[in-house]
Amino acid sequence: MADTKTYSGNCHCGRYRFTLEGIPDITSALACPCRLCSKKGHLWLVPPQDALRVIRDEVGLTSYQSATLKDEFCNHCGTAVLGEHQTGPLKGQLAVNVRAIQGLNPFQIDLEPPAQHVFSCHCGQVQAELLTSLAEHEIKEDNCSSCVRTAYIGTYPAKDQVRLYGTGETFEYRRPPGYSGRVHCKTCGVLVYTNVYGPPATVFDRLPPERKEKALAVYHQNLNLKPLNVRALEDVELESLVIVRSDEGTEGYRLEN
Numbered sequence: 001m002a003d004t005k006t007y008s009g010n011c012h013c014g015r016y017r018f019t020l021e022g023i024p025d026i027t028s029a030l031a032c033p034c035r036l037c038s039k040k041g042h043l044w045l046v047p048p049q050d051a052l053r054v055i056r057d058e059v060g061l062t063s064y065q066s067a068t069l070k071d072e073f074c075n076h077c078g079t080a081v082l083g084e085h086q087t088g089p090l091k092g093q094l095a096v097n098v099r100a101i102q103g104l105n106p107f108q109i110d111l112e113p114p115a116q117h118v119f120s121c122h123c124g125q126v127q128a129e130l131l132t133s134l135a136e137h138e139i140k141e142d143n144c145s146s147c148v149r150t151a152y153i154g155t156y157p158a159k160d161q162v163r164l165y166g167t168g169e170t171f172e173y174r175r176p177p178g179y180s181g182r183v184h185c186k187t188c189g190v191l192v193y194t195n196v197y198g199p200p201a202t203v204f205d206r207l208p209p210e211r212k213e214k215a216l217a218v219y220h221q222n223l224n225l226k227p228l229n230v231r232a233l234e235d236v237e238l239e240s241l242v243i244v245r246s247d248e249g250t251e252g253y254r255l256e257n
Contacts, residue, residue: 003024003025004022004023004024005023005024005025006019006020006021006022006023007019007020007023007026007101007102007103007104008055008101008102008103009081009096009100009101009102010056010079010100010102011073011074011076011077011079011081011100012074012077012078012079013074013076013077013079014056015056015057015058015059015074015076015077016054016056016057016058016059016061016074016079016081017054017055017056017057018052018053018054018055018081018096019052019053019055020047020051020052020053020096020101021051021053022048022051023047023048023051026045026098026101026104026109027109027110028109028110028111028112029043029044029045029098029106029109029110029111029112030043030044030045030046030090030095030111030112031043031044031111031112031114032044032068032069032085032088032090032114033114034066034068034069034085034088035066035068036064036066036068036069036071037068037069037083040071040080041099042071042080042083042097042099043097043098043099043106043109043111044083044090044095044096044097044098045095045096045097045098045101046090046093046094046095046096047094047096052094052096059074059075059076060075061073061074061075061081061082062074062075065086066086067086067087068085068086068087068088069083069084069085069086070083070084070085070086071083079097079099079100080097080099080100081096081097081100082094082095082096082097083095083096083097088115088118088127090165091124091127092124112163113131114131115129115130115131115163116130116131116132116133116134117129117130117133117134117233117234117236118130118233118234118235119192119193119228119229119230119232119233119234120190120192120232120234121184121185121187121188121189121190121192121232122185122188122190123185123187123188123190125166125169125185125187125188126165126166126167126169126170126183126184126185126190126192127164127165127166127192128162128163128164128165128192128193128226128228128232129162129163129164129165130155130157130161130162130228131161131162131163132157132161134155134230134233134236134241137155137156137157138155138156138244139153139154139155139230139241139242139243139244140153140154140155140156140243140244140245140246141153141154141243141244141245141246142245142246142247142248143245143246143247143248143249144248144249146175146182150182150191150229151231152182152191152229152231153229153230153231153238153243154194154227154228154229154230155227155228155230156225156227156228157225157226157227157228158224158225158226159224159225159226161226162193162226162228164193164226166185167183169185169186169187170183170184170185170186170192171183171184171186172184172195174197177199178197179196179197179198179199180194180195180196180197180198180227181194181195181197182194183195190229190232191229191231191232192228192229192232193226193227193228193229194226194227194228194229195226196222196223196225196226196227197223198219198222198223201216201219204216204219230243
């Protein structure tokens, strides 16, 4: 288990003070590109549930809500302390402004890149951010027995190009032989992303050395993918996308008695 610590924070005048308990080292934050976050320079951290403890509250934070953010700030010194996004991957999650935490230098905080696209289930509990342009990735659809039932349309970015939210609100279906798992929201059932497991690497041992090396390279490249369901993409019309379709059908699909 990673080492954790307790951070202290406050508005500038000190009328509002808090601690964050059981927090791993804070080395990064999210700079939301919405208008309000941009104007106020928020750097957001989403702490674990119940990590925030208010030590002093002499003023009561003033709340201002835009279309994207409920912002809470000290009405004496103006320091923004807390926020709750109304849209996007942070929707409904309490976030703390890293600028209000003692001992942190914002110049030394890694800023997580903003999302280019957001994939979401219908109820919003499970979301994925694609950090690169969708135009950089091929979009594919086939009519295998699984995809025809889920209407899955896939795009295939690398794991480090995707941020996931709400993974604890999911269920995973691994169809035989279990080389991949389709991940659905357990509340609304929408398929959002896929986990890739692949076969055991030992299956390549039977290949000649020159073929094995190439096969393993492709194998490890595929293991590094985090496929996303394009149907979960927010604010994009499917008709505007170039989708490569493979008509393989469902031959060989049989239910066991």
